[in-house]
Amino acid sequence: MKANWKLIGSLFATFLRMGPLTFGGGYALIPVIEKEIVEKRKWLQSEEVADIVAVSGSVPGAVAVNSATLIGYRIAGLGGALSALLGIFLPTFVLMIGLSLVYVQMKDNPKIEAAFLSIRATVVAMIVYAAIKIGKTAVVDFATGALAAVAVCLLLFGGSFVHPVWVIVFGALAGIAVVKIRALLGRKTKLEEKEPVYDYMI
Structure with a gap:
């Protein structure tokens, strides 16, 4: 398939703008990704x-x-x-x-010191906002x-001995179990049935 260089260039430029906003880690970037990728560009849902x-949070790396x-x-x-990798990495590196x-x-x-304290408080607000959106x-x-409630309890009260990766694995296995149980009971799982339509045009 022929590469869409215009789309690739747009991806680079988009993540290049996001790069300087990664204060506080990747989760603080989620609201920015939502705004740029979902709301503005309509590339994904x-x-x-x-x-x-x-x-991304369950595999090694930032x-x-x-x-x-x-x-x-x-x-x-x-x-x-x-292009997205270079775009997000270069400004952060510099x-x-x-x-x-x-x-x-x-x-x-x-x-x-006061500036960094304020930045940390703002980052917490961005992460909470991202959690609500997701x-x-x-x-x-x-x-x-x-x-979700069980996962939050595990992270809050078992954070010293329960690794986040195991919480994700638990969620995946529990989700599979729920689907199978509902299938046995003849009940449908609430899933998105409509085929998504993506706008990859710039």
Whole structure:
């Protein structure tokens, strides 16, 4: 299949703009991905972004980098994956070098400390917002709501001995079990039946 260089270039430019916004880790980037990829560009749907973030968090590597690579691949294949990866990585790499030099010189400055404290508080708000957005697409019935509640309890109260990867594995196995039980009872699972239509045009 012939590469769509215009789409690949647009992916690079989009993630290049996102790169400087990755303060606080990849989960803080989710609202930006939602706005750019889902709402503005309409390349993917919210459900797909939620699935990609879940997979990205369950494999080694930074969530932001993994998510960008998977999104790029989903939209434009291998070329899209490479362009999204470079786009998300380059500005972060340059910024980290610059910020490291500045922080070493000014780490004891009260204004700098106050700025970083405010950034951390803002990042928490962005992560909560991302959780709510993804939750709306993931919690669709009582079963998924119960699974989400159990997962939150495991992370909150078992964080010292329960690795997040095992929580994800538990969710996957529980989901399969729920589908099989409902099938045996003759009940349908609430899934998205409509075939999604994607807008890959720039």
